[in-house]
Amino acid sequence: MDKIERRAQILARARDVFAKRGYHAAKIEDIVAAAKVARGTFYLYFEDKRGVFVELVDRFLARLHLAILRIDPRDPSRSVAAQIRENIVRVLTLFLQDRAMTKILLTDAPGLDADFDRKLRAVYEEVLNLLAGSFTEGQTLGIVAAGDTRVFAYLTVGAIKELLYQSVMLDFDEKSAERLTSEVFSFLCRGCLRIPDEP
Amino acid sequence: MDKIERRAQILARARDVFAKRGYHAAKIEDIVAAAKVARGTFYLYFEDKRGVFVELVDRFLARLHLAILRIDPRDPSRSVAAQIRENIVRVLTLFLQDRAMTKILLTDAPGLDADFDRKLRAVYEEVLNLLAGSFTEGQTLGIVAAGDTRVFAYLTVGAIKELLYQSVMLDFDEKSAERLTSEVFSFLCRGCLRIPDEP
DNA sequence: CGGCAAACTGACACGCGTGTCAGCGAACGG
DNA sequence: CCGTTCGCTGACACGCGTGTCAGTTTGCCG
Numbered sequence: 001m002d003k004i005e006r007r008a009q010i011l012a013r014a015r016d017v018f019a020k021r022g023y024h025a026a027k028i029e030d031i032v033a034a035a036k037v038a039r040g041t042f043y044l045y046f047e048d049k050r051g052v053f054v055e056l057v058d059r060f061l062a063r064l065h066l067a068i069l070r071i072d073p074r075d076p077s078r079s080v081a082a083q084i085r086e087n088i089v090r091v092l093t094l095f096l097q098d099r100a101m102t103k104i105l106l107t108d109a110p111g112l113d114a115d116f117d118r119k120l121r122a123v124y125e126e127v128l129n130l131l132a133g134s135f136t137e138g139q140t141l142g143i144v145a146a147g148d149t150r151v152f153a154y155l156t157v158g159a160i161k162e163l164l165y166q167s168v169m170l171d172f173d174e175k176s177a178e179r180l181t182s183e184v185f186s187f188l189c190r191g192c193l194r195i196p197d198e199p
Numbered sequence: 200m201d202k203i204e205r206r207a208q209i210l211a212r213a214r215d216v217f218a219k220r221g222y223h224a225a226k227i228e229d230i231v232a233a234a235k236v237a238r239g240t241f242y243l244y245f246e247d248k249r250g251v252f253v254e255l256v257d258r259f260l261a262r263l264h265l266a267i268l269r270i271d272p273r274d275p276s277r278s279v280a281a282q283i284r285e286n287i288v289r290v291l292t293l294f295l296q297d298r299a300m301t302k303i304l305l306t307d308a309p310g311l312d313a314d315f316d317r318k319l320r321a322v323y324e325e326v327l328n329l330l331a332g333s334f335t336e337g338q339t340l341g342i343v344a345a346g347d348t349r350v351f352a353y354l355t356v357g358a359i360k361e362l363l364y365q366s367v368m369l370d371f372d373e374k375s376a377e378r379l380t381s382e383v384f385s386f387l388c389r390g391c392l393r394i395p396d397e398p
Numbered sequence: 399c400g401g402c403a404a405a406c407t408g409a410c411a412c413g414c415g416t417g418t419c420a421g422c423g424a425a426c427g428g
Numbered sequence: 429c430c431g432t433t434c435g436c437t438g439a440c441a442c443g444c445g446t447g448t449c450a451g452t453t454t455g456c457c458g
Binding site for chain 1: 444445446447448449
Binding site for chain 2: 145
């Protein structure tokens with residue numbers, strides 16, 4: 001087994017342990033036991049516990065970044081609705097395919113560290129800005145409701161985050177991505193209440 | 200200063216420290232320093248660090264519970280819409296009034312402990328059940344869209360959670376509760392997109 | 399085979415934070 | 429003014445997990 005493989009193996013086992021026990025409860029002992037290597041070997045490949053953790057999260061965030069594509073309202077081949085759906089389905093699929101990382105990202109990553117928190121918030125901010133910006137642009141095109149687009153972004157991201165978290169906790173099949181996407185999309189289009197919205 | 204006061208004081212300082220540093224980074228040293236008492240005094244009033252933390256969260260959850268009232272569709276004096284709005288405004292106000300507890304509940308409480316996680320999930324499940332049940336009831340009354348009511352519950356709770364988290368992190372005025380309630384309500388009624396929802 | 403390098407091992411020392419407890423001082427009543 | 433109670437104090441001992449490093453094994457080449 002060469003260095004790259006071994007590294008990957010430790011990384012994968014660390015991921016499982018973090019997901020199962022949570023960052024703080026996860027001991028190096030648990031990780032090396034899961035990876036079937038000695039304590040010292042771990043430190044040949046990683047700086048420390050925080051090091052592996054950060055690498056795991058960074059890699060996942062990079063993949064997430066790739067899954068979110070800017071919407072082009074002028075694309076003749078794909079409607080805006082289709083582009084939005086594709087984004088949602090890509091994101092849901094990514095998360096549902098890696099349950100462990102989903103759990104880690106949503107429950108352990110925030111609150112690790114002041115430094116890491118900052119970085120995480122920066123990434124998050126970027127997503128929110130992209131979304132809020134798209135909403136604002138959409139308003140001028142008349143395809144987004146009037147209102148605070150930043151708040152729309154919070155509500156949208158929050159709704160999806162929670163759905164993902166619950167889906168992963170309840171062991172939803174990753175084939176659910178399509179169905180869940182439809183639910184999310186219609187929720188974004190028309191909400192879930194059918195009440196006359198009196199003032 | 201009598202025992203009750205002192206206890207309350209330590210509790211309040213502990214809350215601030217937990218909110219500022221996060222549960223794991225918060226040391227007993229920090230708490231006693233903030234409360235201006237000696238290390239030993241802390242242990243006269245609380246079992247241990249986990250003990251204070253659990254008490255803080257329990258108290259807050261009890262208040263949250265009181266803020267959520269079951270909707271009565273047959274109430275002649277208050278429309279369903281009004282009742283929903285009141286629930287939302289009560290919840291938002293509660294959270295916005297106690298920033299520290301909001302941060303603690305949303306970022307530190309999950310992942311403390313296997314035991315505590317179970318309890319927390321049970322409370323959470325209760326809220327979700329109430330909401331999903333109400334949605335199902337609403338469907339028979341024709342005031343809730345067709346679809347998976349459990350998913351609606353996830354999306355709704357997630358949207359509100361995220362909005363709260365961001366509002367607290369960005370130091371929103373607690374007077375924002377009314378405005379945010381309107382945004383949330385209209386989001387639940389009509390979503391934020393105005394796109395023809397093609398199949 | 400011998401010799402050398404690279405990969406791995408796990409016992410150990412260290413640091414940090416916790417919880418304890420023997421003792422101190424203030425308040426109060428006799 | 430002494431004795432007792434009660435709340436408080438903070439130095440200390442202990443346990444736990446980390447990171448290290450001297451030593452062992454593996455594998456490869458001359």
